Amino acid sequence: MIDSHCHLADDAFAGDADAVIDRARAAGVHQALCILDAGHPTELERASALRHAWPSLRFAVGVHPHQAHAHAARLEQVAQTVERALDAVEGACAVGEIGLDFHYDFSPRELQAVVLRTQVRLAAERGLPVVIHARLSEGDVLDVLEQAGRRRLRGVFHCFTGDRQTVERVLRAGFFVGVGGILTFTRAHDVRDTIRQVPLERVLIETDSPYLAPTPHRGKRNEPAWVARVAEALAELHGVSCETVVAQTSRNFAELFGERDR
Numbered sequence: 001m002i003d004s005h006c007h008l009a010d011d012a013f014a015g016d017a018d019a020v021i022d023r024a025r026a027a028g029v030h031q032a033l034c035i036l037d038a039g040h041p042t043e044l045e046r047a048s049a050l051r052h053a054w055p056s057l058r059f060a061v062g063v064h065p066h067q068a069h070a071h072a073a074r075l076e077q078v079a080q081t082v083e084r085a086l087d088a089v090e091g092a093c094a095v096g097e098i099g100l101d102f103h104y105d106f107s108p109r110e111l112q113a114v115v116l117r118t119q120v121r122l123a124a125e126r127g128l129p130v131v132i133h134a135r136l137s138e139g140d141v142l143d144v145l146e147q148a149g150r151r152r153l154r155g156v157f158h159c160f161t162g163d164r165q166t167v168e169r170v171l172r173a174g175f176f177v178g179v180g181g182i183l184t185f186t187r188a189h190d191v192r193d194t195i196r197q198v199p200l201e202r203v204l205i206e207t208d209s210p211y212l213a214p215t216p217h218r219g220k221r222n223e224p225a226w227v228a229r230v231a232e233a234l235a236e237l238h239g240v241s242c243e244t245v246v247a248q249t250s251r252n253f254a255e256l257f258g259e260r261d262r
């Protein structure tokens with residue numbers, strides 16, 4: 001079982017990351033993709049200790065749309081910041097998470113768009129997959145990806161909450177759909193209806209730890225071990241066994257991010 005999106009280098013895990021990793025492995029989670037903020041030196045420094053504790057751990061580095069404002073004064077350096085982080089972090093295999101967030105709007109939209117386009121270009125140049133964060137902005141993100149996509153850009157829309165038409169466009173563009181704890185929330189009927197339309201061959205499971213803990217842990221700090229709850233919910237949704245979900249989503253992860261380190 002693979003947690004395709006977690007923030008293990010976040011301050012939330014600074015005190016007990018080793019115990020969190022032990023619990024994940026004990027729960028059958030054999031790998032995870034840890035998202036790092038390229039502009040956050042402490043997170044980048046934590047990567048090597050995390051990987052020492054969990055050798056199969058892989059990383060994505062990028063500038064999150066929430067953080068775009070922090071780069072406003074030196075937008076021309078965003079690509080270099082991400083490139084340096086990619087080169088510095090052993091096990092880095094993707095650019096992310098990157099995207100647009102029109103729900104929180106923590107950074108001006110035009111600034112978010114510039115930072116996204118820069119990183120999409122970088123990923124295309126490097127032949128790396130992208131981890132996409134899109135809230136109320138999936139169409140705009142797809143426009144950017146499709147403009148850059150002549151070189152067959154690949155990636156995942158993590159924690160997907162868009163509607164049916166949007167998910168069809170994501171699938172047509174060749175992207176994977178990331179599914180997390182929201183799938184387990186009692187009232188998340190719309191998300192379940194959308195995800196039911198997505199073939200298992202195109203789904204990745206994730207926690208987005210420390211955020212979005214699945215039921216029955218909702219409201220607590222999330223952790224990679226609980227990706228098992230997401231796998232169960234997805235299995236139930238598709239009427240297949242949990243083993244089927246785990247095997248297929250693990251194959252999908254390998255297809256997108258590669259079998260081994262670069």
Ligand SMILES: [Zn+2]
Pocket residue numbers: 097132133134158159
């Ligand atoms: Zn996100």
Ligand SMILES: [Zn+2]
Pocket residue numbers: 005006007035097208
């Ligand atoms: Zn995230």
